[in-house]
Amino acid sequence: MYLKYFYNSSLAQASYMVACQSTGAAAIIDPARNIDAYINLANEQGFHISAAVETHIHADFVSGVTELSRRTGATIFYSTEGPNNGGYDWDDCLTVQGLRDQDIITIGNVQLKAIHTPGHTPEHMAYELTDKATANLPMGIFTGDFVFVGNVGRPDLLEKALGVKDSADKGARQLFKSLQRFKQYADYIQIWPGHGAGSACGKGLGSIPTSTVGYERMYNPAFQFTEERPFVDFLLHGQPEPPAYFAKMKAINKRGMTPLANVPAGVEFQLQGDRIAELAKDKKNIVIDTRNAIDYANASLPGTINLPYPGLFADWIGKLVDYESNIYFIAEPYRFDELREIVISIGMDKLRGFFSTSLIQTASSLRSYQNQSPTEIERRFQKNEVQILDVRYQDEWEEARIPEAIHASLPHVKERLKELSTSKPIAVHCASGKRSAIAASILLNEGFEVINIRGGMQQWKNEDLGWTK
Numbered sequence: 001m002y003l004k005y006f007y008n009s010s011l012a013q014a015s016y017m018v019a020c021q022s023t024g025a026a027a028i029i030d031p032a033r034n035i036d037a038y039i040n041l042a043n044e045q046g047f048h049i050s051a052a053v054e055t056h057i058h059a060d061f062v063s064g065v066t067e068l069s070r071r072t073g074a075t076i077f078y079s080t081e082g083p084n085n086g087g088y089d090w091d092d093c094l095t096v097q098g099l100r101d102q103d104i105i106t107i108g109n110v111q112l113k114a115i116h117t118p119g120h121t122p123e124h125m126a127y128e129l130t131d132k133a134t135a136n137l138p139m140g141i142f143t144g145d146f147v148f149v150g151n152v153g154r155p156d157l158l159e160k161a162l163g164v165k166d167s168a169d170k171g172a173r174q175l176f177k178s179l180q181r182f183k184q185y186a187d188y189i190q191i192w193p194g195h196g197a198g199s200a201c202g203k204g205l206g207s208i209p210t211s212t213v214g215y216e217r218m219y220n221p222a223f224q225f226t227e228e229r230p231f232v233d234f235l236l237h238g239q240p241e242p243p244a245y246f247a248k249m250k251a252i253n254k255r256g257m258t259p260l261a262n263v264p265a266g267v268e269f270q271l272q273g274d275r276i277a278e279l280a281k282d283k284k285n286i287v288i289d290t291r292n293a294i295d296y297a298n299a300s301l302p303g304t305i306n307l308p309y310p311g312l313f314a315d316w317i318g319k320l321v322d323y324e325s326n327i328y329f330i331a332e333p334y335r336f337d338e339l340r341e342i343v344i345s346i347g348m349d350k351l352r353g354f355f356s357t358s359l360i361q362t363a364s365s366l367r368s369y370q371n372q373s374p375t376e377i378e379r380r381f382q383k384n385e386v387q388i389l390d391v392r393y394q395d396e397w398e399e400a401r402i403p404e405a406i407h408a409s410l411p412h413v414k415e416r417l418k419e420l421s422t423s424k425p426i427a428v429h430c431a432s433g434k435r436s437a438i439a440a441s442i443l444l445n446e447g448f449e450v451i452n453i454r455g456g457m458q459q460w461k462n463e464d465l466g467w468t469k
Helices: 036-045 065-072 157-162 167-182 213-219 228-236 245-253 273-281 293-298 313-320 333-345 357-362 374-382 394-399 410-419 434-445 456-462
Strands: 002-008 013-019 025-029 048-053 075-079 096-099 104-107 110-116 125-131 140-144 190-193 285-289 326-331 351-356 370-372 387-390 426-429 450-453
Touching: 002 036, 013 036, 013 110, 013 190, 025 036, 025 104, 025 110, 036 048, 036 065, 048 065, 048 104, 065 075, 075 110, 157 167, 157 245, 167 228, 245 313, 273 285, 273 326, 273 357, 293 370, 293 434, 313 333, 313 410, 313 434, 326 333, 326 357, 333 351, 351 357, 374 387, 374 426, 374 450, 374 456, 410 434, 426 434, 426 456, 434 450, 450 456
Parallel strands: 025 048, 048 075, 075 096, 140 190, 285 326, 326 351, 370 450, 387 426, 426 450
Antiparallel strands: 002 013, 013 025, 104 110, 110 125, 125 140
């Protein structure tokens, strides 16, 4: 048997290849949209990809199962559990096979057994992996978004992202039952999850790529509950706000996305800075400057927004960029291919082009904003010289906040502009200064004078300044 782990750090998303070395048959579990890495590895190892396996309808990235099926002839295996036979609506040209609980996928001498694990979504499947050439018992389980290292999947996305009333509480109760079943596995069983730290598909996810049932039984907080109601309350409390693009991803993944061969690659443009700024001011376009926040603060083109790369870049694009916008990037040329892969990974196919960062200095005028210490901002705030805007999430705001600060989480800043005064600067903060730098670029585009509070709420506390709950 052969097992390979793939990880997309921009999405905190994991996928897997499992293959039978005797027959050469291979399966990909939860493939990303760009399938080149899987095909290249299969070719190197002499495998043929015969199966593309889904754990559930994904909300945070475009699934690659349809791309794999079109390019390799692989059969798509998917769950038909839950309402509407799992909720999928596949194109008739695809080869698909629905699965129920306990159904078997055979990959040469390798066996994948479908285990219905509702909770994160009603149709969710996990897959036991057994190497039948050497054993009759499973060695591990692909858990998708059911069990992570350090926690379990969130059950509230259908309600928060899609508006399915009362589905969060129902999903949490289903997940509790799924977890009781899962606890019956032996301690040695390995866990291969679908996400790592930073994913919005759960809270408090660990950064270690794998674990075991025994370790999670001992240290995963979700495993410690023996009664349903306390578990439900624990699971629903403190979940991060789901990105706006999750609803779009759910709709796309029920049927599949446009083949990548039909998606524009985006080209490099050699335009003067003033012309780039003109493009950025057009409401049909969005020009994303990927430089670090310090460089952007010192000099930037009007109309652009600052999303520093790398990092959880796909997450922020999905939260802040409209799918109908024409997308342009300002970046170092060696980053162009990486950025293209990120936007297509979440189905943003209107990528128009790239500009080198060297073109910024060709503009006739540039703008800037200041970074100031919490102590300086607090002094100015007491003298009514600035207003303070907190762009953290609701749970962070409830945990600790600056008295009289205005609150609008970063994805909703534009919706709250009328609450902000244009007569004095906005001192903006988040937890550490990263999200507030993004917010600063958005506020600059709306005509505000902006100051980023250096170090955010963490530094505010470190400097022993006033805060409340």
